Amino acid sequence: MSWLVHGFSTRRGGVSSVYGSKTLNLGFTQDDSPAAVKKNRELFLDLLGLGHEAPAWPLVTLRQIHSDLIHRIDQPPKSLLAGDGLITNRGGILLAVLTADCLPVILVDRKKRALAVLHAGWRGTLQRIVEKGVGELRRWFGCAPPDLLAVIGPGIHACCYLVGEEVRDKFQGAFTYADELFCERAESDELRRKYPLLFLTARAPGQAELSRKIFLDLVEANRRQLSAAGVPANHVAAYQLCTGCRTDLLFSHRGEQGRTGRMMAVVGLRP
Numbered sequence: 001m002s003w004l005v006h007g008f009s010t011r012r013g014g015v016s017s018v019y020g021s022k023t024l025n026l027g028f029t030q031d032d033s034p035a036a037v038k039k040n041r042e043l044f045l046d047l048l049g050l051g052h053e054a055p056a057w058p059l060v061t062l063r064q065i066h067s068d069l070i071h072r073i074d075q076p077p078k079s080l081l082a083g084d085g086l087i088t089n090r091g092g093i094l095l096a097v098l099t100a101d102c103l104p105v106i107l108v109d110r111k112k113r114a115l116a117v118l119h120a121g122w123r124g125t126l127q128r129i130v131e132k133g134v135g136e137l138r139r140w141f142g143c144a145p146p147d148l149l150a151v152i153g154p155g156i157h158a159c160c161y162l163v164g165e166e167v168r169d170k171f172q173g174a175f176t177y178a179d180e181l182f183c184e185r186a187e188s189d190e191l192r193r194k195y196p197l198l199f200l201t202a203r204a205p206g207q208a209e210l211s212r213k214i215f216l217d218l219v220e221a222n223r224r225q226l227s228a229a230g231v232p233a234n235h236v237a238a239y240q241l242c243t244g245c246r247t248d249l250l251f252s253h254r255g256e257q258g259r260t261g262r263m264m265a266v267v268g269l270r271p
Contacts, residue, residue: 003113005094006106006267007048008153008239011251014040019251019261027098027262044264050094057268059094060086064119068127070136084124085133089114089141091271096264100251101243103155103218104265105130107137107148107231114141117267120222122163126170130222134229145230152238153265156254158183158217160244168214171221181221184212 014024018031024040025032041059050057058076062083070085071077073093086095095117097104102121109115116133118124130150137143163182171178219238226236243252251260 001108001110003091003270004108004115004267005048005050005270006108006151006265007044008104008265009044009047009263010154010249011261011263012249013047014043016040016261019256019259023251023261024263025251025261026264027100029261031259032261041264044266048266057092057094059096059266061096061098062086062119064098066119066121066123068124068129068132070116070118070129070133072136072140084119085116085129085136086118087114087116087133087136087140089269091269094266094268096266098262098264099153099155099243100253100260100262101156101161101255103222104153104263105133105222106151106153106265106267107133108150108267109137109141109143109147110149111147112137112141112143113269114143115267115269117265120218122167122216122218125218125221125225126174128174128225131225131229134226134231146232146235148231148235150226150231150236152219152222152236154239154241154243154250154263155218156244156252157219157242158215160242160254161216161218162254163214163216165214167216171216175221175224177224181217181224183215183217185215186212 011023016023016025016032016036063080064084065082067084069083071081073088097117097119105118107116118133168182243250244255247255
C-alpha cells in the first residue's frame, strides 16, 4: 500500500549511550538527553524513508497513562495529549506510541484509508483499548471491522510476563475467556534437588509445596479483543519477538529492571 507509512523501531542504530552503545531510544526518558532523542527520531524517520519529508510529517505522540482514552487527530495538537490511542484519516501526520514491554497495535482500513495506533499494557487491555479502537474507527470514519488490518508489534510475551493474582482476578471479572489468557508454572526446584532436607515438613507428603507463578499472554488477550470487535483472524499479525527475551534487540522495562529506553510504533497516510 503505497499510501501507507508504518513501522516499529528496535533499540539498534541510534546515538544514545545510556542504555548501551549506539541505541535508538525514542522516548524522552530521565536518563537520556533530549538532543540524543531528537537525533534518534530523525534517524528513525530516515529509516522510514521520510527524512527528506520530515517538515511535512509532524509526529504526534501522547503522555501515555495506561488508559482506554483515544484521540481523533485532524491536525497536530498544540500541546501533548494524555491517553493511549490515536486515530486519523488525515494525510501527512505520523501517529505514534512508545513502548518497552507493552504492546503497540496498529489498525488500518484499506478502503476508508483510516488508521489507529494503540498502546496496550495489561491495564489498557483490561479496559479493552484495542476493541475500543476498532469502535472509534467505526464511529468517526465508518470503518467496517472486516476491512481492518491489524499488527501487534513487539512486546512482552507469556514466557516473561509474570503478574500477580490480583491481575488475574481483574481479568476474570472482565472477560469470560480470562482463564485461557493465563498459565501457571512452578518455581524452579533446583535448590530442592540439591538440598531436599531443607524442604521437609511435618505434613504429608513430607515436603513443602513449590509456589507457582502466574503469566499473562498479552498478545492473545489483544487477539481476542480484535476478534470480538469483528476483525478477521487472518487480518491480524503479531510479531513473535518477546521484549523480555530479546533485550539485545528490543527495550524491556522488566528485563532491564526499569532503566531502559523506548521503542516507537508509527503509522501515517501519505497526503
